[in-house]
Structures are given as C-alpha cells and as structure tokens.
Amino acid sequence: MTDTINRRVVLAKRPEGELQDGDLVLEEAPIPALAEGELLIQVMWLSLDPYMRPRMSEIKGYAEPIGIGEVIVGGSLGRVIASKTDKYAVGDIVTCYTGWQEYCVVPDSVDGLNKVVPNDVSLSAFLGSAGMPGRTAYCGLTYLGKPKANETVVVSAAAGAVGSVVGQLAKLEGCRAVGIAGGDDKCRYLTDELGFDAAVDYKSSDFSAELKVACPDGIDVYFENVGGDVAKAVAQLLNPGARVPICGYVSAYNAEDLNSIETPMHIFGAMDPKPEHRFFLVGEWQEQHDEHTELLAELVKTGQLKYRETVAEGLENAAEAFKGMLRGKNLGKQLVHIAD
Ligand SMILES: NC(=O)c1ccc[n+]([C@@H]2O[C@H](COP(=O)([O-])OP(=O)(O)OC[C@H]3O[C@@H](n4cnc5c(N)ncnc54)[C@H](OP(=O)(O)O)[C@@H]3O)[C@@H](O)[C@H]2O)c1
Known part of the structure; x- marks a missing residue:
C-alpha cells in the first residue's frame, strides 16, 4: 500500500431541498492504523442510492441521520489491502458499508461486510442486480x-x-x-x-x-x-x-x-x-443474503437478468451524480468508479 491519505466526502451542511454546492465536501484524512480483528478496504466501486438523501436530513427515519462532519453513508465494493484478521485475506473482494471514501478500516464482524465470489459476473454488478x-x-x-x-x-x-x-x-x-x-x-x-x-x-x-x-x-x-x-x-x-x-x-x-x-x-x-x-x-432477509446473491448472480451470468450502469468517475463527481440520480439522469444502477 502506498497511499497514507484517505479522501472522503462528508456532510458539511444539511441540504434544504435538492443538494446544493457546499452541502457535501471532499476532504482528506490519514488512513487509520489497523487494530487486531480489523481489515483495510480500498474502495473500487461506490453505490449511490436514493436512501442517502433522507439520511442527510435531520429527521430520524429507520436509521440515524448522518452527523455533520461525518462521512456520507453508502455501500461499496472493494479489495482488502491489509488485514489483521484470519477471516479476510489481502486480495479478497468484499462488499461493505464503507461510506463515500477511498479507504475504510472495519472490524471483521461489522454488519454488511461480505466476501464476493465473482463467478464470471462483473464486480460492479454486486452493487446492482446481483447486489x-x-x-x-x-x-x-x-x-x-x-x-x-x-x-x-x-x-x-x-x-x-x-x-x-x-x-x-x-x-x-x-x-x-x-x-x-x-x-x-x-x-x-x-x-x-x-x-x-x-x-x-x-x-x-x-x-x-x-x-x-x-x-x-x-x-x-x-x-x-x-x-x-x-x-x-x-x-x-x-x-x-x-x-x-x-x-x-x-x-x-x-x-x-x-x-x-x-x-x-x-x-x-x-x-x-x-x-x-x-x-x-x-x-429483513439478511440471513438469506448469500442465497439471494447467488441466485441473482446466476441470473445475471446466464443473461436472464440484463442491466445497465451509469458511472461517474472519482469521488469528486459523486455529489453531482447523486443529485442527477434523484432527477432521473441515471439509467440502471448509478455507481462511482473509485479505483481499479
Ligand atoms: N426498502 C429497501 O430496503 C430499499 C432498498 C433499496 C432501494 N430502495 C428504494 O427503491 C427505490 C429505487 O431505488 P434505486 O436504487 O433503484 O434508484 P433508481 O431507480 O436507480 O434511481 C432513482 C430513480 O427515481 C426516479 N425518480 C426520481 N424522482 C422521481 C419522481 N418525482 N417521480 C417518479 N420517479 C422519480 C428516477 O427515474 P425516472 O427517470 O423514471 O424519474 C431515478 O432514476 C427508492 O425509493 C429507494 O429508496 C429501498
């Protein structure tokens, strides 16, 4: 690993209506050191999802609002690049709720952390039709x-x-x-x-x-x-x-x-x-996560489930892509490509 700096998007101000410039800001922070039982993920693909917008508001829904100064929540797909746990090895591909950032340190038992078995399906599909x-x-x-x-x-x-x-x-x-x-x-x-x-x-x-x-x-x-x-x-x-x-x-x-x-x-x-x-x-069906993922990945692989993706390049373009998605500019799954 060469990078020691993480770039991340945080909530600077709660949006009033549609997202405005300055509501979200891109900032840099050091990548934290790994403790025992943790792994470091380099995010490759970030998923943009409509639920993120209500989470930017003050009102508590089914989940807590994002705090001011906190990283915007979000699911992503990435590669394990350092590990202090037997459960994940360097090189493993995972999906995880890392939020809008390039790197993320998580405990190996964190909710929503799952290994991806690509099985001839494109990785980004595990944030979309097979995700x-x-x-x-x-x-x-x-x-x-x-x-x-x-x-x-x-x-x-x-x-x-x-x-x-x-x-x-x-x-x-x-x-x-x-x-x-x-x-x-x-x-x-x-x-x-x-x-x-x-x-x-x-x-x-x-x-x-x-x-x-x-x-x-x-x-x-x-x-x-x-x-x-x-x-x-x-x-x-x-x-x-x-x-x-x-x-x-x-x-x-x-x-x-x-x-x-x-x-x-x-x-x-x-x-x-x-x-x-x-x-x-x-x-609600979290216990069947792997079964459902396999079923959907198989449908994607066999061409029974077709999909499109709309891809923004880099974290600096995530906010604009997110705003566009809520306006319907996306066709299929809206993603941000962060790293290969
Ligand atoms: N309950 C859950 O666990 C769960 C999980 C994932 C997603 N969701 C929900 O599923 C829905 C779709 O999410 P998604 O990720 O698949 O997003 P998406 O459909 O890929 O993107 C959002 C779409 O919403 C449409 N839209 C925006 N404003 C609209 C309006 N005023 N009237 C009608 N359509 C409008 C736009 O398409 P048009 O161009 O057609 O307007 C836009 O492309 C959202 O409500 C999301 O919150 C729920």
Whole structure:
C-alpha cells in the first residue's frame, strides 16, 4: 500500500431541498492504523442510492441521520489491502458499508461486510442486480408481492437499479410486467431491451389513461418505489386482493420535511378495501443474503437478468451524480468508479 491519505466526502451542511454546492465536501484524512480483528478496504466501486438523501436530513427515519462532519453513508465494493484478521485475506473482494471514501478500516464482524465470489459476473454488478438493489427487488417481489403467472405486476422507477430487476423477475414468473419511468428513452429501454410488456411515462399529460391501457386486466402487484401522484394513479387500478410492497418513495426524498408528506402508506392505507401493503427493508432477509446473491448472480451470468450502469468517475463527481440520480439522469444502477 502506498497511499497514507484517505479522501472522503462528508456532510458539511444539511441540504434544504435538492443538494446544493457546499452541502457535501471532499476532504482528506490519514488512513487509520489497523487494530487486531480489523481489515483495510480500498474502495473500487461506490453505490449511490436514493436512501442517502433522507439520511442527510435531520429527521430520524429507520436509521440515524448522518452527523455533520461525518462521512456520507453508502455501500461499496472493494479489495482488502491489509488485514489483521484470519477471516479476510489481502486480495479478497468484499462488499461493505464503507461510506463515500477511498479507504475504510472495519472490524471483521461489522454488519454488511461480505466476501464476493465473482463467478464470471462483473464486480460492479454486486452493487446492482446481483447486489443490494437486486436483493431488494427479489425479496419485495417474491415475499410481499407474491406474483402468480398471468397476473399484472407494475413497478415504478422501473428503469432504475431496483425497478429494472423487479420487472424482469416478474416476467420470469410468467406475469405481465408494466414499468413506469420518466421519458420515452427509458420506456423504450424497458420494452425493447428488458422485455417488459409495456412501459408508461409518468411525465406524460395522459399518464393515468395510458397506465389504464397498459393494464387492461387491472393491477395485481404494485412494487412501489416513488409515491406521490404515480401511487395515486396506480391505486385506481388495483384489483381486489392486490399486493403492494412499499420499497421507497423517491419523489419525496428532497422534501424539506419528510414527516409532513403524504407517503404511500397513507395513500394505500386510506383505500377501502385496503390492498395488502407494507413498507419493507431488504435487511429483513439478511440471513438469506448469500442465497439471494447467488441466485441473482446466476441470473445475471446466464443473461436472464440484463442491466445497465451509469458511472461517474472519482469521488469528486459523486455529489453531482447523486443529485442527477434523484432527477432521473441515471439509467440502471448509478455507481462511482473509485479505483481499479
Ligand atoms: N426498502 C429497501 O430496503 C430499499 C432498498 C433499496 C432501494 N430502495 C428504494 O427503491 C427505490 C429505487 O431505488 P434505486 O436504487 O433503484 O434508484 P433508481 O431507480 O436507480 O434511481 C432513482 C430513480 O427515481 C426516479 N425518480 C426520481 N424522482 C422521481 C419522481 N418525482 N417521480 C417518479 N420517479 C422519480 C428516477 O427515474 P425516472 O427517470 O423514471 O424519474 C431515478 O432514476 C427508492 O425509493 C429507494 O429508496 C429501498
């Protein structure tokens, strides 16, 4: 190892609305010395995920807010470059919640640290379709959506990391897969490349009517990623017995007060009759992490799960890429490439 300096992105100021210059700053700090039972990871790929934005706010959600001056949270894939534990050897490839930084020292028992077995799958896919977003799609759809052949499964943010996997898994279950995404290009990608049966642009002035046409038999499963008006339009078309796994509501993540917005829990909870709906976290199925990762990696390897990535180069471009992702500039998984 030659570097002794770590570059990292910290929260300088809580964003009000969309992220502004100066909210996040790139700083340098020495790489800490390793204690017994610890390993040093050099980050190769950083995953950018919508949940990071609510964590920058003061309001406590399912996790503590990031403190001022603290490194922005985030999952990454990296290489072990020094180790004082028998569990990890130099050269091992791991995924870990290192945050937005180039190097990270962690105890070998830290939650979320996992060895990666590439098995002919590209490493970055273990942050996307074969990683946390893929597992989120798989668990939410399988265990809460419970799709049956010939049912209609609708997913929002369908051209993103989670949504693109949901639709393809629904097709593998023999369902009609309908994606909701922003713009013609993303909609074409869903139908022409990923094999969705239909895709609807939520930015279209006729969105509700177009969604109805795309779902002639109503909607049996709605995999919720965005909330807001999209959720309200979907609610009109739910069939009796419909299931609604609530994965997130990205349309509200830049809200100044996340506690005061109308969430999908409000929207679906106010229906009569109510669809089967609940918010879930991918961590609920943590014990099956390896099983689900292997299953998804195999689908990627065999080409049954196609994916795209949008890649920013270097930590200095992470904040801009993150802002862009929340505006829908990404197609597929948004990553930051940090090192080879
Ligand atoms: N519960 C869990 O454990 C868990 C785990 C991972 C992710 N998630 C959630 O899953 C969802 C998708 O995450 P992801 O990582 O796959 O991100 P992503 O879909 O790759 O990226 C976010 C996408 O959100 C869409 N979007 C932004 N603002 C929107 C709006 N106002 N209305 C509709 N769509 C909007 C954009 O696509 P368009 O161009 O289509 O607008 C953007 O590309 C998020 O809600 C996230 O919080 C939950």
